[in-house]
Amino acid sequence: MTHHAASFDHWIRTSFVEMNTALENLYFEGEDRAQVEGVGDAIKAELRDAGHAHVVELLKEGNTGDGFESAFGVLGSVGMYMGALRRHELTNPAREQRSPFAEASALALHVGSSLGMAPRFSTGHLATHNTAVGGIRKSFTSLPDEFLFIDENTRGILALQTAADAMRRIVPLGVSSPVADFLFGVAKQALRETLRFNQRLFDSLNIERFFYCVRPYYKPYRVGRQEYRGANAGDFSGINELDLLLGLCRASDPYYAQLLVDKMSFMLPEDQARLRTCMTYRSLLDEFLDVIDASSHTDWFQRNVAAFLEVCDLFGQTAAQHHDLLVKRFIEVPAATLAPEHLSGITASGPPLPVLMRALEVLRDSRTAAPRPDIPTRHADIAYLKGKLRSATEGGV
Numbered sequence: 001m002t003h004h005a006a007s008f009d010h011w012i013r014t015s016f017v018e019m020n021t022a023l024e025n026l027y028f029e030g031e032d033r034a035q036v037e038g039v040g041d042a043i044k045a046e047l048r049d050a051g052h053a054h055v056v057e058l059l060k061e062g063n064t065g066d067g068f069e070s071a072f073g074v075l076g077s078v079g080m081y082m083g084a085l086r087r088h089e090l091t092n093p094a095r096e097q098r099s100p101f102a103e104a105s106a107l108a109l110h111v112g113s114s115l116g117m118a119p120r121f122s123t124g125h126l127a128t129h130n131t132a133v134g135g136i137r138k139s140f141t142s143l144p145d146e147f148l149f150i151d152e153n154t155r156g157i158l159a160l161q162t163a164a165d166a167m168r169r170i171v172p173l174g175v176s177s178p179v180a181d182f183l184f185g186v187a188k189q190a191l192r193e194t195l196r197f198n199q200r201l202f203d204s205l206n207i208e209r210f211f212y213c214v215r216p217y218y219k220p221y222r223v224g225r226q227e228y229r230g231a232n233a234g235d236f237s238g239i240n241e242l243d244l245l246l247g248l249c250r251a252s253d254p255y256y257a258q259l260l261v262d263k264m265s266f267m268l269p270e271d272q273a274r275l276r277t278c279m280t281y282r283s284l285l286d287e288f289l290d291v292i293d294a295s296s297h298t299d300w301f302q303r304n305v306a307a308f309l310e311v312c313d314l315f316g317q318t319a320a321q322h323h324d325l326l327v328k329r330f331i332e333v334p335a336a337t338l339a340p341e342h343l344s345g346i347t348a349s350g351p352p353l354p355v356l357m358r359a360l361e362v363l364r365d366s367r368t369a370a371p372r373p374d375i376p377t378r379h380a381d382i383a384y385l386k387g388k389l390r391s392a393t394e395g396g397v
Ligand code: HEM
Pocket: 152, 153, 154, 155, 156, 157, 160, 198, 201, 205, 232, 233, 234, 235, 239, 322, 326, 327, 330, 331, 347, 348, 349, 350, 356, 360, 363
């Protein structure tokens, strides 16, 4: 890391966090917690100017070719700085045609495009590639609820990546492989862990603190002329690898394919590559369906299909939990109490909340293979496969 990159990184981990935390406490103590404009103006100006000084130095330095880790770190730092400027209403894409922060935009665009990523901070910066220094990872504030959110999100992502990795390793082995048992077992265990982390988040995260002091840093903002949607915990390929490998969503479905295209640049380059590869595979579900007539009586089929269906069921449970517990408790319910003028920009991706909720329902129902005549879920195929298990015909499933 160059001297300027290191000093920006240090500022993001120290003064930046202190200023954001002080501002959050001011807003939170106010009569209207959603009221940000006109509160803490001196701190906001200090945050804007101190960050700007770092950005200008880095911009002068140009692309140092100092390696992926360093460039990725700079993108995270400038992105978090711009995310904070948006959060404190020092910029707002609704009232501007271009970002008022030209130098920060230039730096983000330069580094982002050299990495092949969107020119803003994304999940990787705060989760899987958020390097801890002395036990402290990057964050916007030092509020315990932000650390809880970041850490449980990261654990959940790691567990889903583990499950995806196990499923991907079945592809070259084939669905009849005797050693697939180990991989299905790894995936089941990882998905059970995801359920546990999600439940912990549900039980421990403070609704008000999350809604008023953490979530607003994830709003969309402009970089140069273009508006970029906010980060969300979903911007990693593992979740989509699971969708595709299990066969619950298909890359040939235009709705789902569009979703993949839209999120591609928010992922790390290595994730982008994994997702592209996964899009070329045939799903495990389709592989089982192909051999159902010839093989459903065999032991390998009975064993591997039973394990596969358990994985699908656990994966569906994590999706239902995300939507029915987390999104509902921490976004939908508190949003209902907001004054209409504060509702715009509530979601990370930008659309009004009811539109986002419908989109998330489509994902939940695809992942649970729910019976939905209006979207192409795999309900019938999963039921057909289940019906071929001996335990099912004996009345056990
Ligand atoms: C307090 C906890 C959480 C809340 C309130 C929450 C809320 C949301 C919201 C509102 C979105 C849509 C973002 C947008 O477009 O505006 C989203 C997307 C997503 N979140 Fe979460 N989330 C939480 C935790 C997690 C965790 C722990 C994970 C997984 C480890 C996760 C995985 C995803 C995924 C994969 C997406 C992308 C859509 C999808 O493929 O399902 N989220 N989340």
